[in-house]
Amino acid sequence: MGRTDGDGPQGPVPQRSLVSLRAPTNPDSPRGELAKTIPRRPRLTWWLGLVFAAAFALLVTPTITADRWLGTLGAGQVVAGKPASMTVRVPAMSGFDTAVGRIGNGGIVIARGEVASADDAHHVSAVADATPHGTLPYVAFFLLTFVLAAICTHHMRRSTRGRLVRVQIVSLVAIVLVALAVKIMLLMTSLSVLVVPVAVLALVPTLALDRIVGLATGILAALAVALLGPFDVGVAILLLVQAAVAGLVVAEQPKDRMRAVLTAGAVTTLFTAATYVLLTYLTTGHAPVFHDPLHSAWFAAALGPAIATVLAIPLVPLYQLLVGEITRGKLIELEDLSNPLLRQIAEKAPGTWQHSLMMANMAEIAANAIGASGRLVRVGAYYHDLGKSLQPKYFIENLEPGETSPHDQLPPEVSCDAIFAHVTEGIVTARKAGLHERIVDFMHMHHGNGVLEYFWGKTKEQGNPHGLSVEQFRYPGHPPQSRETAILAICDAVEAASRTLKKPDAASIDSLVQRIVYGKLHLG
Structure with missing residues (x-):
């Protein structure tokens, strides 16, 4: 008895249950009730990203323009002889010359709590007069x-197809919250915007997911933060350097997360501080590195990445939880071979278990070679054929030498349903046991939605007496949505x-x- 795409005969299952899956009284229905056991994921089009972008802009714009609608630049806001209720800075899109008066780093006109002088009140009025009003700045x-x-x-669409919505929402909401916190800091303190650890928004997604998400999130956060105060090209460059270097240097899903973060934090701190010194030298002709370092912008530029390094480690598990990514601790737990589900496979389908171990070793090596998560693909390989343990004799690797295949006495369409059942029933079993969805993904993506060619060919050889279509011989799954699921799908087919x-x-x-890889690519 041959086998197709990794699946061959499995042991006898009551034909009544198989027939009920296909509902043969309506042979034109695609895969019948079998397909209903796997929920369909919506196809995410480009316009959904535009909707999220518009929502992000609606939330961030009021934060950026808070100086205007809060009235910090309004008449009588700063009165000579009285302490200022808020820190007044030159807002972005202002025509006020920051070189006029005594405005220092960060475009501060007067700090919160500082007793205003007549000059302070005059400067605030001058800034207000030079700041555009009306709806144009908001637009x-x-x-x-x-x-x-x-x-x-x-850019997030390139790497997060399986969990795109959650990643986009979490990333954009995180940036909005950071922007809100930074704006409050700028209004209530005299701290420089350079102390903001924007690198953490590049480090955390890269550590938890991949570099594309980390860079996209970090760079957007850097630009948003740069707009919160007086827009300074030098400040924007420093924040972009901080986010970009952090996202590029830190490893994706590293085995030693602490070491990766400390290394990335140190490199980012050095690069950001060095960039500040170079920019200062190019614009002023001197580099005040040792002049009052604790109160200098140089120190603030170095402090931001250092703070990001401290925050990154505890935030990674929270980020993984929010975007639906499995945590390292959970993977270690599922990797334990004493897990009841793994014992079930080993005891009831020993041939399948040996196949799973082989797939785990092969797929892990491939994943590590391209920078994917080797541990995730190993655990996924352990569980991907869980459904075979429910009806083990329908798969050739579980037959004893000389044992007859049950498919020899079954119609091709019923055999096909028996093969498909290892996907659907495996998913049902896994979800009942509370298995993480990232592991369930391997179950319904390792065959994708390809055609079970052997039984479709057998049906055509018999003249297709029931008038079945090729669609009824497609696996009820989805094409791989991540590098890890794609690796396992290829390894499974090749083996x-x-x-x-x-x-x-x-x-x-x-x-x-090569033939299998290009075939998988053609199927999507």
Whole structure:
């Protein structure tokens, strides 16, 4: 008895249960009730990212323009002889010359709690007069932040197809919350915007997911924070350097997270501080590195990445929880071979268990080679064929030598349903046991929605007496949505197909691998 795409005969299951899955009284229905056991994920189009970008812009614009609508620049807000209720800074899109008066770093006109002088009141009035009024500033900030967020969400689509909505929402909401906190800090203190640890918004997504999400989130956060105070090109460059270096240096899903964060934090701190010194030297002709360092912008530029380093480690598990990513601790727990589900596979389907162990080793090596999560793909390989333990004799690896395959006495469409059941029933069993959805993904993505060619070909050889369509011989799953699920799908197909090679030499195996990989790519 041959096998197709990694699945072959499995042991006898009451035909009544198999027939009920297909509902043969309506042979034109695609996969019948079997397909209903796997919920369909919505196809996410480009416009959804635009919706999130617009929502982000609507939330961030009032934060950026808080100086205007809070009235900190209004007449009588700063009165000579009285302490200022809020820190007044030169807002972005202001025509006021920060070189006039005694405005220092951060565009501060007067700090909160500082007793105002007549000059202070005059400077506040001058800033207010030079600041554009009306709706134009709000529209301009909305359009700018909308475009930046749209670019960010577009790049996220390249790496987070399986959990795109949650990643986009969590990332954008995190930036909004950071922007709100920074704006409060700027209004209530005299701290420089450079102390803001924007690098944490690049470090955490990269550590938890991948570099694309980390860079997109970090760079958008840096630009948003740069707009919160007096817009300074030098400040914007420093914040962008902080976010970009952190996202580029830190490893994706590293095994030693602490070491990766400390290394990235140290490199980011050095790069940011060095960039500040260079920018200062290029614009002023001197580099005040040792002049009052505790109160200098140089110190603030170095402090931001240092704070981000401290915050990154505890925030990674929270971020993983919010975006639906499985945590390292959970993977270690599921990797334990004494897990009841793994024992069930080993005891009831020993052939399948040996296949799973082989897949785990092969897929982990491949994942590590391309920078994917080797541990995740290993655990996924352990559980991907859980459904075979429910009806083990329908799969050839679980048959004893000389044992007859039950498929020899079954119609092709019923055999097909028996094979499909290992996907659907495995998912049901896994979810009842509380298995994380990232592991369940491996169950319904390792075959995708490809056609079970062997039984479809057998049906055509018999003349297709029931008039079945090829769609009824497609796996009720989804194409892989991550690097890890794609790796396992390819390894599974290659391992199964390699058993059919008459001369398994290097050339034939290489040709087989290329044919399967390109075939999977063609299917999506």
